[in-house]
Amino acid sequence: MRIVLLGGPGSGKGTQASQLAAHFRVRHIGVGDLLRGFVAQSDCQSALRTRLDDGDLVDDETVFGVVWPHVLAATEDGGYVLDGYPRTLSQAETAHVAARRGYAFPDVVVYLHAPRAVLVDRLTSRTDHRSDDSIAVIAHRQSVFEHLTEPLVKFYEDRDLLVRCDATKPVDAVTADILTSIDARNRRSSVGGVGL
Numbered sequence: 695m696r697i698v699l700l701g702g703p704g705s706g707k708g709t710q711a712s713q714l715a716a717h718f719r720v721r722h723i724g725v726g727d728l729l730r731g732f733v734a735q736s737d738c739q740s741a742l743r744t745r746l747d748d749g750d751l752v753d754d755e756t757v758f759g760v761v762w763p764h765v766l767a768a769t770e771d772g773g774y775v776l777d778g779y780p781r782t783l784s785q786a787e788t789a790h791v792a793a794r795r796g797y798a799f800p801d802v803v804v805y806l807h808a809p810r811a812v813l814v815d816r817l818t819s820r821t822d823h824r825s826d827d828s829i830a831v832i833a834h835r836q837s838v839f840e841h842l843t844e845p846l847v848k849f850y851e852d853r854d855l856l857v858r859c860d861a862t863k864p865v866d867a868v869t870a871d872i873l874t875s876i877d878a879r880n881r882r883s884s885v886g887g888v889g890l
C-alpha cells in the first residue's frame with residue numbers, strides 16, 4: 695500500500711501516518727522529520743535551518759534528494775505512508791514522473807481537511823513544541839499551505855487519486871474514515887472504476 699497524506703500544519707498528517715503505517719505494515723516517511731534530521735547532521739545547513747524555523751518551504755531539489763531515496767526503498771519493501779511530500783505543484787509533477795519510473799506511484803492521496811482555527815489551536819496547545827510553533831510562524835505555515843499546497847487537491851482529484859477526510863474528528867475516527875475510504879476505492883478499482 696502506498697499512501698500520500700496531504701493536509702495543513704496540525705491536520706494530523708504525522709499522527710495518521712503512524713497509525714496507517716502500523717495498520718498496513720509499511721514505512722512512515724515523515725518529510726519534516728527527515729528535513730530536521732538533515733539540517734541537524736551538518737553545520738553547513740544554516741540557511742535550510744532558517745527556512746524550517748521560519749516555516750518556509752525548503753527548495754524542491756533538496757527536498758526531493760532527501761525524500762525520494764526513502765520512497766524508493768519503502769516501495770521495494772512493500773509500501774509507504776508519505777507525510778509531507780509533495781507540497782507544491784512543481785513537487786507534485788516531479789514526484790508523478792519519478793513515481794511512474796520507480797513503480798512507486800501512490801494508490802491513494804488522502805486530504806485531511808479542517809478549518810484553520812482548529813489547526814492553529816492544535817499546534818499552539820501541542821506539548822512537544824517545535825521551533826516553528828510560535829504563533830507568528832504557525833500563521834505563516836498555514837498561509838504557505840493555503841497558497842502552495844492546497845492546489846494539489848485539484849491536481850490529485852483530476853487524476854482520480856484523492857479521498858477527502860474530515861480531520862476535525864478524534865484521531866481513531868479519522869483513521870477509521872481513511873480506512874473505509876481506501877477500502878471503498880479498492881472495491882471500486884477491482885470493478886474497473888478507478889483510473890490513474
Ligand code: AP5
Pocket residue numbers: 701702703704705706707708709710725726727729745746749750751752753757777778779780781782785816817819820821826835861862863864865868
Ligand atoms: P512538517 O514537520 O511536516 O510540519 P507541518 O506540515 O507544519 O505539520 P505538523 O507536523 O505541524 O502537523 P501534522 O499535520 O503532522 O499534525 P500532527 O499529527 O503532528 O514540516 C515542517 C517544515 O518542513 C515545513 O514548514 C517546511 O519548512 C519543511 N517541509 C516539509 N515538507 C516539505 C516539502 N515537501 N517541501 C519543502 N519543505 C518542506 O498533529 C498536530 C497536533 O494535533 C498534535 O499535538 C496531535 O496530537 C494533535 N492531533 C492530531 N490529530 C488530532 C485529532 N484528530 N484530534 C485532536 N488532536 C489531534
